[in-house]
Amino acid sequence: MPDARATAPPTAPGTVSPRTPVDLGVARSIAVAGRVLGPLVAQGAIVRRPRVTAWAERRQTDRTATAVLRGLRDEHGGAPVVLDLGPRRMVLPLHADDVGALLAGSPEPFSPASREKRAALRHFEPDAVLIQPSDRRPERRLLNEQALDTSEPVHRDAEALLAAVDRETQALTARVGTTGVLDWPAFAPAFWLIVRSVVLGAGARDDERVTDVIWALRQDANWAFLKPRRSRLRHELAERLRAYADRAEPGSLIARAAQSSAAPDPAGQVPQWLFAFDAAGAAVLRALAVAASRPVVRERLRSEAASGAAMQPYARGSVLESVRLWPTTFVVLRDATAPTVWGSRELSAGTGFAVVSAFVHRDPERLGFAHGFEPEAWLDGRADADWGLLPFSGGPVSCPGRNVVLLVAGRLLAGLAELDLAFPRARYLAHDPLPATFDHYGVRLLGR
Ligand code: HEM
Incomplete structure (x- = not known):
């Protein structure tokens, strides 16, 4: 499933967008930031805080945020709004075409290495491509693409990668057979065995220390500028x-990084991989809860799994739907490296941009399936043609791990769908509209 959005949406020459950004003023900016960005920051941008994610689900904070942004879009005819947050000016694009222009215009003039992202990610991955200035990006991007087989739906090491997934799925299935429960505390340790095997090799399967260290550093990263860096760790x-x-x-992603023709230290890119796999775990458990609540979804996953094929489109589409409905990258950030023209206005270099994923992913004005579960939309090209759907971002900075993560996560989802599990809160997920906020830490599935 390639990302079909190879070119930018059409705009007048020299301008990013025909829509002129509208200033909200200080008081309204603070109010909007508090209701839209506040709950996202509180949940933890880099590692989720369980108590806050439970609170966010109870309050359905994404519904509130989406309503605020829809109101602003109606009020200003779809123009981007500019938040004045003291030292920081942050533009929120509200139209899918503006999101497309931003993504297609990355990394220049819209750099993914935003101020906030640099402050957070340097705690554990100072050399990651995502936070490098543009001149340091190409070699690191190449290394990632070569190791992750970015353009290939099925990674060349699929056999070894999927063997690791199947091994741990079987062990987890046996445990759930005994305990009768699959919840986050049961799922997460098994998931990390898979991640360490896939990324670092079978010899790293039990090296909990490596993922514990990265977890601790990610907790610091949630505080970005506010925490000093722990250089020993x-x-x-x-x-x-x-x-x-x-x-x-052999058969690990890091081995492919080590073989890459690109110059940078291969190990420098790997913290991002270990960090990013966490999102796949959340996506799988949420999709599994949907499958347990919707017999049609579960049956399709099971019949596809029976084929044993590496390419399981419906399972991949289900993982993508999970990330669309409950985005794991809350906000896609960009910083302008040069002045940019939007309608009749020029925005200075250094202006920040934030695309709120939950808002653009569930826009009923664009998407007939906004609040439903529709893996088919990822199979027939509808979703990939829409610049507003950015679970794996889009354009030149889109996630180079998309295919390999869908390979691994799709296989795990399909394998777990074989279990006859019930979701006690099934009514919550059985019908549309699906909840706006859904805490993966709170998922608890029971054997029937
Ligand atoms: C469900 C899991 C994942 C999701 C939803 C996801 C999503 C994303 C998104 C949205 C971005 C762009 C961020 C931005 O534009 O600011 C990104 C970038 C990136 N992702 Fe993923 N990702 C996932 C898993 C992975 C995995 C498993 C790997 C590696 C094995 C990976 C490697 C990367 C890298 C290296 C970048 C930076 C790309 C660049 O700066 O050019 N991701 N990912």
Whole structure:
């Protein structure tokens, strides 16, 4: 499933968009930021805080945020709005074409290395492509694409990667057979066994320390500028990853990074991979809860799984739907590296842009399936043609791990769908509209 959005949406030459951004003023900016961005920051941008995610689900904070943004879009005819947040000016695009222009115009003039992202991610991955200035990006992007087989729906090491998934799925299935419960505390340890095997090799399967260290550093990253960096821990992480890169176990992603023709240290990109796999775990568990609540979804997953094929489109579409409905990248951020023209206005270099994923992913004005579960939309090209659907971002900075993560997560989802599990809150997910906010830590599935 390639990302079909190869070119930018049409705009007048020299302008990013025909829509002129509208200033909201200080008081309204603070009110909007509080209702839209506040709950996202509180939940933890880099690692989720369970108590806050439970609160967010109870309050359905994404419904409120979406309503605020819909109101602003109606009020200003779809123009982007500019939040004045003291030292920071943050533009929120509200039209899918403006989102497209931003993504297609990355990394120049819209750099993904935004101020906030740099402050957060440098806690554990200072060399990651995502936070590099443009001149340092190409070699690192190449390394990622070569190791992750970005353009290939099925990674060349699929056999080994899927064997690791199947092994742990079987062990988890046996445990659930005994305990009768599949919840986050049961799911997460098994999931991390898969991630370590896939990323670092079978020899890393039980190396909990490496993922514990990254978890601790991610907790610091939630605080971005407000926490000092822990250089000893970061050094330990780098050393461990370097050892795995040197070992280069065949059938692991890090081995492919070590073989890349690109110059940068392969281990420097790997913290992003370990971090980003976390999102796949959340997406799988949510999709599994949907499957347990909707017999049609579950049956399709099961019949597809019976084929044993590496390419399981419906399972992949289900993971994508899970990330569309409950985005794991709350906000896609960009910083302008040069002045940009929007309608009749020029925005200065350094202006920040924030696309609120939950808003653009569930826009009933564009999407007939906005609040439904429709994996088919990812199979027939509808979703990939829409610039507003950015679970894996879009354009030149889109996620280079998309295909490999869909391979792994789709297989895991299909394998777990074989279990006859019930979701006690099934009525919550059985019908549309699906809840705006859905806390993966709170998912609890029971054997029938
Ligand atoms: C469900 C899981 C995942 C989701 C939803 C996801 C989503 C994203 C998104 C939205 C971005 C762009 C962020 C931005 O524009 O600011 C991104 C970037 C990136 N992702 Fe993923 N990702 C996932 C898993 C992975 C995995 C497993 C890997 C590696 C194995 C990976 C590697 C990367 C890299 C290297 C970048 C930076 C790309 C660049 O700066 O050019 N991702 N991902």
